[in-house]
Amino acid sequence: MIDQVFEILKENNLKLTPQRKEIVKILWENRGHHLEIEVIYNLVASKGKKCIGLATVYRTMELFNKIGLISRITMEKSPAKYELNVFDKLNHHHLICLKCGQVQEISDDIASEFKTIIAEEADFKVADKPMKIYGYCSKCREP
Amino acid sequence: MIDQVFEILKENNLKLTPQRKEIVKILWENRGHHLEIEVIYNLVASKGKKCIGLATVYRTMELFNKIGLISRITMEKSPAKYELNVFDKLNHHHLICLKCGQVQEISDDIASEFKTIIAEEADFKVADKPMKIYGYCSKCREP
DNA sequence: CTATTTGCAAAGATTTTGCATAACG
DNA sequence: CGTTATGCAAAATCTTTGCAAATAG
Numbered sequence: 297m298i299d300q301v302f303e304i305l306k307e308n309n310l311k312l313t314p315q316r317k318e319i320v321k322i323l324w325e326n327r328g329h330h331l332e333i334e335v336i337y338n339l340v341a342s343k344g345k346k347c348i349g350l351a352t353v354y355r356t357m358e359l360f361n362k363i364g365l366i367s368r369i370t371m372e373k374s375p376a377k378y379e380l381n382v383f384d385k386l387n388h389h390h391l392i393c394l395k396c397g398q399v400q401e402i403s404d405d406i407a408s409e410f411k412t413i414i415a416e417e418a419d420f421k422v423a424d425k426p427m428k429i430y431g432y433c434s435k436c437r438e439p
Numbered sequence: 440m441i442d443q444v445f446e447i448l449k450e451n452n453l454k455l456t457p458q459r460k461e462i463v464k465i466l467w468e469n470r471g472h473h474l475e476i477e478v479i480y481n482l483v484a485s486k487g488k489k490c491i492g493l494a495t496v497y498r499t500m501e502l503f504n505k506i507g508l509i510s511r512i513t514m515e516k517s518p519a520k521y522e523l524n525v526f527d528k529l530n531h532h533h534l535i536c537l538k539c540g541q542v543q544e545i546s547d548d549i550a551s552e553f554k555t556i557i558a559e560e561a562d563f564k565v566a567d568k569p570m571k572i573y574g575y576c577s578k579c580r581e582p
Numbered sequence: 583c584t585a586t587t588t589g590c591a592a593a594g595a596t597t598t599t600g601c602a603t604a605a606c607g
Numbered sequence: 608c609g610t611t612a613t614g615c616a617a618a619a620t621c622t623t624t625g626c627a628a629a630t631a632g
Contacts, residue, residue, distance in 0.1 A: 311606050311611060333596085349614040354597060356612095370513050375596060391563045402561050410553040414572070418545050420534045422574040429557070431565040454586060454631050476621085492589040497622060518621060 298324045301365065301380075308363045315340075315348050319356050323366065323380040330369065330377035330399050333357060367426050369399070390426045393433040400433060401426075441467045444508065444523075451506045458483075458491050462499050466509065466523040473512065473520035473542050476500060510569050512542070533569045536576040543576060544569075 301320050305312060318340045323331070331339075337353045357378050360366045369390055370376050377399070387404030404411075411422040444463050448455060461483045466474070474482075480496045500521050503509045512533055513519050520542070532550055534543040547554075554565040 309611095313606070313612065315613075347614090351598080351615075352613055358598095368515065370515050372511065372513050372519075376515075391557065391561060391565075393563075400561060400563060402557060406556055406560060407553065410550065413549055414534065414545060414574075417549060418534060418543060419577040420536075420543060420572075420574050421580060422534075422572055425573050427573070428571040429563075429565055430568050430570070431557075431563050434562040437564060452586095456587065456631070458588075490589090494590075494623075495588060498587085501623095 304363070304365055310359065310363075315352050316356055318343060318348065319353065319360075320380075323378070327380045327382045330379045332375045332377055334375065336378070369426065369428060387424055388426060389429060391429050391431060391433070393431065393436055398433050398435075447506070447508055453502065453506075458495050459499055461486060461491065462496065462503075463523075466521070470523045470525045473522050475518045475520055477518065479521070507567075512569065512571060531569060532572060534572050534574060534576070536574065536579055541576050541578075 298320065301324065302312060302317070305316065305320075310316065319336060322336055322339045322343075326339075333350070333353050336357070337348065337350050340348045340353070357366065357368070361368050361378070364381065366378050366380055368376050368378050369392075371392075388401045389404070389407055391400040391402060392398075393400075407427065414420055414422055441463065444467065445455060445460070448459065448463075453459065462479060465479055465482045465486075469482075476493070476496050479500070480491065480493050483491045483496070500509065500511070504511050504521070507524065509521050509523055511519050511521050512535075514535075531544045531546050534545060535541075536543075550570065557563055557565055
């Protein structure tokens with residue numbers, strides 16, 4: 297399971313350093329959640345094992361993002377968040393609550409028709425990446 | 440026309456300082472474009488008139504965003520961009536090219552059905568704000 | 583007049599980078 | 608072994624803030 301992820305790293309000529317393994321583990325254990333760099337860094341550190349540098353986490357996430365292993369979502373007033381692109385839910389989208397910052401997801405099924413229309417009307421190929429849709433979750437319903 | 444914008448400021452109990460007027464003018468003259476703080480700052484400064492502080496531009500845009508006069512879009516690797524919410528196109532969405540960074544817009548008509556579905560399926564009220572949809576424009580079509 | 587707003591410079595927050603050292607393959 | 612990756616600290620970026628002076632209403 298998680299070994300599939302390690303495979304992906306190899307396929308992209310990335311060395312399997314202990315740091316990268318630890319980061320992957322953390323991402324895997326928290327799949328479905330959106331983690332900030334700082335959080336990942338602390339989780340890795342708290343695992344007791346040898347420490348890791350913040351810069352390494354930044355560099356690693358940049359790399360992982362580049363090879364499509366993770367998705368980064370850029371927040372308005374807080375650090376970016378990252379999540380593993382798990383295979384059976386590679387295509388989903390983020391509903392971001394403007395009030396509490398909570399991130400919900402919806403599947404690509406709901407969006408796929410929308411994407412088709414965009415492709416036709418705007419000659420724009422929507423990426424297989426989460427869209428960011430701002431609004432208000434049920435708890436914070438717009439005033 | 441532009442006076443309507445000044446009206447909005449008054450309605451929100453914001454004083455009409457020369458700095459705010461100049462910023463509004465710049466936004467108006469560039470409506471439909473997405474401007475960075477630095478650009479707005481330089482445009483105001485280059486108008487010859489009395490100078491303006493960078494902090495004032497930041498504070499003003501934060502305020503304008505809060506009252507819904509403008510939309511801010513947060514970019515991944517560059518400063519945020521701002522644009523005036525012009526009345527006849529208040530509801531539109533951003534198609535952001537991952538390669539060249541170009542920002543296209545689509546109207547809310549295309550998206551409204553999508554929003555309805557989201558409201559129903561996810562109990563999430565999509566804000567009257569641009570959604571961010573990443574992908575590849577016709578020039579940079581995905582490799 | 584008084585509450586807001588401004589400008590400046592200093593501080594914050596987040597992210598990137600240079601470089602010597604370590605270590606994967 | 609040679610290339611790639613790491614850690615640290617320093618730098619770069621973008622944005623926010625404190626405070627005294629200025630000013631809109």
